[in-house]
Amino acid sequence: MLGVFGVIKNISLLGFIIRTFIVGIIAFLVGRYILKRTLNQLTAYDFVLVWILGALTVAPLLDGEISFTYIIVPLLTLFFWHYIFSLISLKNRKLSLFFNGKPIILIDDGKIIRKNLKKHFINVDLLMSELRLKNIFDISEVKYVILETNGHFSIVKKEPNRPVTPTDFNLFAKPVNLPLVIINDGKLFEESLVKSGVDKDWLMNNLAMYNIDDIKNIYLATIDSSKKLYVAKKD
Missing domain, CATH: 3.30.240.20 (bsu07140 like domains)
Structure with missing residues (x-):
């Protein structure tokens, strides 16, 4: 087993296969126990964390001289600090804004905020593309566009262009239950x-x-x- 876990200059085919199997288990555990918020929101900090975790996990496959001990310690350390940072962000809004950033308004009451577009390297073509993905082809229909911390665009239409809902007609909507x-x-x-x-x-x-x-x-x-x-x- 030392020919698998330790520092190996010339790793055998069997050792490489065993390492691949172990790396698969580690990758599963990383994906299984990482905070679901990380995968759902994927803020800039979360993106960097996931990228580092992926690089550490596959490191023993890329270089036989990298011991599994060398990756387990930083993996556990990163998990620990990410949990602590997430807990602190949950309790303190100012620190949450520091770690995760804050939403940026790109269109405010129908007016394009050019300085925010430039700040985040978003041109008009990209903005229009995001609007088209939300089935909006005329920018005059838009009241607000917000760039969320996870990179997604939230879009609010102007009142005359919003879809009609049962509430607008004081109608009772039948509850929807999952089959x-x-x-x-x-x-x-x-x-x-x-x-x-x-x-x-x-x-x-x-x-x-x-x-x-x-x-x-x-x-x-x-x-x-x-x-x-x-x-x-x-x-």
């Missing part, structure tokens, strides 16, 4: 049947409408709060 998966790859989830208030007999009677008499022939089946079925057969 339950009752069959996945031919396997029945009876607990989902119980939650949806139906039984297996009800299910089989409704599946007969799809000319299905065996659950094993179903790839996916879901049921919503109104007891509406979605059924996808296996090929």
Whole structure:
């Protein structure tokens, strides 16, 4: 095992394979236990952290003379400091703005803030591209554009250009509930049947409408709060 974990000038093929396997496990643990906020927001600090963690993780594969001991210590240290910084940012807003930055207004009440565009090297073409991604092709429809700390653009349309909602007409909107998966790859989830208030007999009677008499022939089946079925057969 010393020919795998230690400093090796001429690593064997078997040693390289074992190292690759171990690096895969470390990469899984890094992705599994890194804070979900990091992957979701990916601020500048988070981006640098993820980049460093990736470089450290694969280092033993790039150079046989790099011991796993050399990467475990900095990996654990970075995890520790990232957790501490995230905890401090949660408790202190000023430090949170320091570590994560703050949103930048690019369009304010329909007016383009040119100095903010220049500050972040955003030209008009890139701005228009981001607007088109939000199905906005006329900049006159926009009231606010905000560059978030994770690099995404938040866009608010002017009042006449916003989509109409049930609230605008004082209408009651029917609640939306997530459908339950009752069959996945031919396997029945009876607990989902119980939650949806139906039984297996009800299910089989409704599946007969799809000319299905065996659950094993179903790839996916879901049921919503109104007891509406979605059924996808296996090929």
